[in-house]
Amino acid sequence: MLGDVETRSVSPVFVGRAGELAKLTDALARATAGEPQALLLGGEAGVGKTRLVEEMLAEACRREVVVAVGGCVEIGADGLPFAPFSTALRALHRQLPKELAAAAAGQEDELARLLPELGETTRREHTQHDEEDMARLFELTARLLERIAADRTVVLVLEDLHWSDASTRHLLAYLFRTLRRGRLVVIATYRSDDVHRRHPLRPFLAELDRMRTVQRIELTRFNRGEVRRQMAGILSADPQPAMVDRVFERSDGNAFFVEELACSITEDCPTGLPDSLRDILLVRVEALPEDAQRAARIVAEGGSTVEYGLLLAVARLGEDDLIEALRAAVGANILLATPDGDGYRFRHSLAREAVSDDLLPGERSRLNRHYAQALEADPWLVREDERAMRLATYWYHAHDAAKALPAVLSASVEARRRHAYSEQLRLLGRAMELWDNAPDEVRAELRPVDYAEVYPPCGCDPETTPLRYLDLMAEASVAGRLSGEREHALKITKRGQRLAEAEGDALRTAWFSVQRSRLVSSLGRGDGWAELGTAQELVRGLPPSAVHAEVLAEAASWGMVHDPGPGSLATAERAVEYARMVGEEDIELRARLTLGSLMVDAGDVEGGLAEMYAVKGEAVSLDLPAHVGRTHVNLPSVLEGVGRSQEAVGILTEGIELSRTYGLLDTEAWICDNLAESYVSLGRWDEAARSAERALRIALSPKPRGYGAMRCAYLSLARGDTAKAAEHLEAARDHFGKNDPMPQCFLPLGTIALCIAAVQGRVLDARAEFERAAAEGFPPGTQRYAWPLLRAAAALEADTRGLPAAEPGRAEALERIRKATRGLVTAVPVWSAHERWVRAELLRAGGEDTPLDWAEAGTAFEQVDRPYDLARVRHRWAEALLQSDRAQAAGLLRQAHATAQQLGARPLAEDVALLAQRARIALTDDPPSAAAAAGPALGLTRREEDVLRLVAAGRSNRLIAEELYISPKTASVHVSNILAKLGVSGRGEAAAMAHRLRLFPPSGEGRREASA
Known part of the structure; x- marks a missing residue:
């Protein structure tokens, strides 16, 4: 309609920004090569962000790249949930309808929350609030974009993040974190001067700054030379230096203000150059005919973009008069037609804000009322996915509580349906604000069935029972928890519980108490049991x-x-x-x-x-996603606990596929954790490491990250990297927190901590770790975690037998272990095997173990699929056999060594190799060289062996020197050489290794292998 209107305020010459444009085109090239790109483009209002992006998109179009642009929509002070993504996906749908339909196949009902054109969104009955709903939508969106960009380069531009809703920010951060495939460029722009200290975008930007995958570009203002070139392009002539000086001084290098000032000059503005920036923006509006000014004011209050039909209904002008008014505003380059030709917007948001700010208070509320009335009369004037939010906003800013309350509640339901829980929470806050101001007859007509998913828990009919303020609080508490605003949710929940208690509503009070339990646990404020106990007391007898x-x-x-x-x-x-x-x-x-x-x-x-x-x-x-995820986490975990690891792997593998199909990223992290555990048991350690690392990378919540770190700690320890194991252990403890002790967390963590301390020679610390972990006993269900802990504690005492530092408290420690084993059941083969292993270690701690004891443990482990545990038992079994059956001992050592090498279990491989060397047993078919057969253990010289023996006995360098008739300095040199050869960090670790390997048996025991 107005496409032939000429404008001259925009310079045809692209001024400056060569470096920034080069970064954008380089990102385009990288994406085309298959490396997804994420860019954040910031700068003050009017500095030229849009023009820079347009230049880059022009280059993209020349390369036949698919371009989709979406902008955050401001309506009053509210952003529409997911507005830029919906707009951008709609653009992709227009350009690639078949490709997008194929990429969304099977998940249309979920993705329709962002793009309604894909189909109907499934509406669940009620009471089912899934904490992974939003994460599932995010994951499916990321996979959709990856599929679309698999065979073509796609540029996705999201403009005006300073107006973005929280859900849009969460989704964008998720994409930046997880996009790893596809020829995709994602560019987000924001107005930096609007991001004040408390702006919600500020922490979002800080989060993105920590992502190495996000490239951030900040645009600065033009210098004088760039301003002159821009003016020359606008004026089609080189401006006078004095004019350039004045425009540069007045605009301070802001590209948009340069355009407005240059336009004022070319139009011979009767007032000359305005004195204030606000006047710069208003002066050309005020020069328009009265109807055009009125149209501009109406558009300014309607939001970022106003549809033509809605504008016609609100303006109350004849259609011909409205078109003439719009023609004048577009001709003056104040308004622009939207790209789809369906509506109008200001050429620059600064101008819209200036016009909106110039409205009188009564004028603003009247315009909002007219918008709301027009939209109520004809809901199809706007898109269906925007209707509820815009109507709620218009009525709210019209200050009509009777109309605003039901509209805001309807918008909150729509936000919940789209998993925009942050926006739902904000809208429910408005509803609670409006509640007392709305007439009683309006509140009496509201029904929970229409506005609440958390129905009254008293058995009342939601279709006939009036909606209560408590119902709003219940909805808000759940929305806060699901959106991640748990502190806010906890405050609402506490207040709701007090209010329900004051009203004598025991069921609703109990319901709020359950919510408090969940929030307290997720915030690390406790384990949530006190709140659950309160809830149980409240429902007892009802x-x-x-x-x-x-x-x-x-x-x-x-x-x-x-x-x-x-x-x-x-x-x-x-x-x-x-x-x-x-x-x-x-x-x-x-x-x-x-x-x-x-x-x-x-x-x-x-x-x-x-x-x-x-x-x-x-x-x-x-087809219940939440339960599909839960069963594929819990069932394999139980199977692993009873020793059926291979069966668990089958279900976990199936679970990964299902979790990806449903977009359950946190569930996938849990499954990866369990898969890592089962892979460790089955001796598939490389796969276990990859699975644990993926869990750490994709987990959305702390606990699955904690389990991922715990699996990594175990593998690092078993492979000989004690320092890395300690790092992972600390990370796991941080993820789990300190206020929610669960046996499945603290028992394995205690086992790892005990083993790390034992390897480092910190015997007393290792015992303390055992005492802390075992302090509460081992209730039924904890056998799978208790037996490894008891085995580690028993092995500690056996390895340090004869170590002077370990003798105090040794008898008490052994008794604690024996006492703990008496209450544990051995109902399945894997638990029975562990029980025999613990018994053999306890006997070894007293020097009383026999080949038969280890044979029982070894035979038991041969019946279960635990290759690493079997190899460790075979090592001890061979040690016990050296005096009686060297042939069998040799076979066991070779089997144990082969397993250790295959797994990369360096400490076990070294222990086995040293025992074989001391016993003169070859671990391979190749005969050892004479030097190797006769060489001292661990590559130490005879003198270094003497020094290590005294180190293991707890002697200082001075006492070592006195006993060996050498100088303390020489003793110190020997100790340093020993530590280097053993690859240990200190004397305690060296002593622990010597005792663990039985290099120097306690006096009187003799060297059994030497006599064999």
Whole structure:
């Protein structure tokens, strides 16, 4: 309609920015080569960000690159959820409809939350708040973009991040973190002068600064020469130096202000050059005809962009008059038609803000009211995915509480449907602000079924019961938790619990208490049990209800990881019973999965696994993403715990595929953690390391990162990198926090810490680690973690037998280990094998172990698929056999050595090699050289062996010198050489190694291998 209007305020010459443009085109080239690029372009308003991006996009189009642009939309002070992504995806859909449909295949209902053109979004019944909903949407969006950009270069531009909603920022950060494939360039622009100290974009920018994959470009103002060149382009002539000086002084090098000032000059502005920047922006608007000025004011208040039909309805002008008014505004280069030709926007947002700020207060509210009325009369004037939010914003700024409250609530429902939980939380805050100002008759018409997913837990009919303020607080507390604003959610939850308690609503109070438990745990403020205990007391004696079932299910789930005993089992059984009585299928499935795990812990292995397999089958057949993820984490973990690692791997591999299909990134991290554990058990250590590292890389929450770090710590320790193991151990403890102790966390961490201290020769520290880990005992369900801990503690005492520093407290330590073993069950073969291993280590600690003791342990481990554990047992079994059966001992040593080398278990390989060397046993078919056969252990000279023997006995350099008749300096040199040859960091570690390898048996024991 207005496409033929000429404008001259924009310079046809692209001034400056050569370096910045080179960075953008270089990113384009890198992306074309298959390396995704992420760029952040910042600069003050008017400095030229848009023009720079346009130049880059022009180059992209010349290279036949697919370009999609989306901008954050400002409506009043509110951003639309995911607006730039929706717009950009819509552009891709127009250009590549078949390709985008193929890339979204199978996930159309989820991706329709961003692009409604893909189909209908599935609407779930209620009460199912999935913490991975938003993460799933993010993962699917990232995979969609990767597929689209697999065979073509795509440039995605997201403009005006300073107006972005929190969900848009979260999604953009997710893309920047996870995009690793595809020929994709993502460029985001923002106005730096708007990012004040408390602006929500500020922490987002700080987060991106820590990402090495994000390139940040800041545009500065033009210098005088660049201003002159820009003016020459606008004026089509070289300007007078005095004019350049004045424009440069007034604009301070801001490209947009240079354009406006130059335009004022060319139009012979009657007032001359305006005195203030605001006047610079308003002077040309005020020069328009009255109808054009009115149209500009209406557009300014309607948002970043206003559709033509909506503008026509609000302007209340004849269509011909409106078109003439718009023609004048477009001709003056104040307004522009949108790229799709459907509406109008200001050429620059600074001009819109100036016009909007110039409105009178009554004028602003009147315009918002007209917008809202027009939109109510004809909802199709705007896109369906924008309608609810824009109507809520217009009514809110019209200061009409009666209309604003239901509109804001409807917008909050739409935000929740799109997983825009931060925006839902903000809208619910507005609803609570409007609640008391809205008329009683308006509030009486509101129903939970329309506005609340967390229905009243009192059994009331949500279709007839009026919506309550408490319902809004319940919705807000869940939205806060799901959006990551947990501190805010905790405040709302505490307040809601107090209010529900004051109203005598026990069920709602219990519901809030369950939410507090979750929040306290996720914030690291405690384990959440006190809050769950309160909830159980509140529902005790009340009729069965969804809340009652939820409380029991949460308590059983807590018990499964903190206290897996008979009490937790009984709670899980009641949770299943109550969920069935009230028809809550979701709660029932969760409770049944927990029940199955607890049944296994109680000894009913096959019954418990059968229950868990049944839940898994139902979750997959009913296509329930949350339960699919949960079953593919919990069931394999239980299988691993009872020694069925290969079976666990099969389910975990299936789970990874399903989690990627559903976009469950945090679930995938949990699965990778469990897969790493099973791979370690099966001796597939390289795969275990890759799996643990992936978990660390993709995990969205702290605990899966903690497990990933724990797996890495175990592997580093077993492969001989004690320093790296200590780093991973510390990282795991940081991720887990200190206020939510779970046996499945602190027992394995205690085992690793004990082993690190033992390797470093810190015997007393190692004992202290055992005492801390074992302080609470080992309840049912902790056998899989308890047996390795007890084995490590027993091996510590056996390895340090005869070490002077270890003798004090040694008897007490051994008794503590023996006492702990008496209460542990051995119901499955892997636990029984560990029990025999611990028993043999305890006997070795007293010098009483026999080949038969180790034969029992070795035979037990031969029945289970644990190659590393079997190799360690074979090493000790061979040591015990050296005096009686050298042939069998040699076979065992060769088997153990082969396994250690295959796994890269350097410490075990060295221990086995040293024992074989001392016993004159060849580990390969090649006969050893005479020098090797006769050489001293560990490459030490005879004198260094003497010095090491005294170091192991706890002698200082001075005492070593006196005993060996050498100088203290010479003794010091020998000690340094020994530490270097052994590859240890200190005397304590050297002494621990000597005792572990039995280089110097306690006096009276003799050298068994020498006499063999």
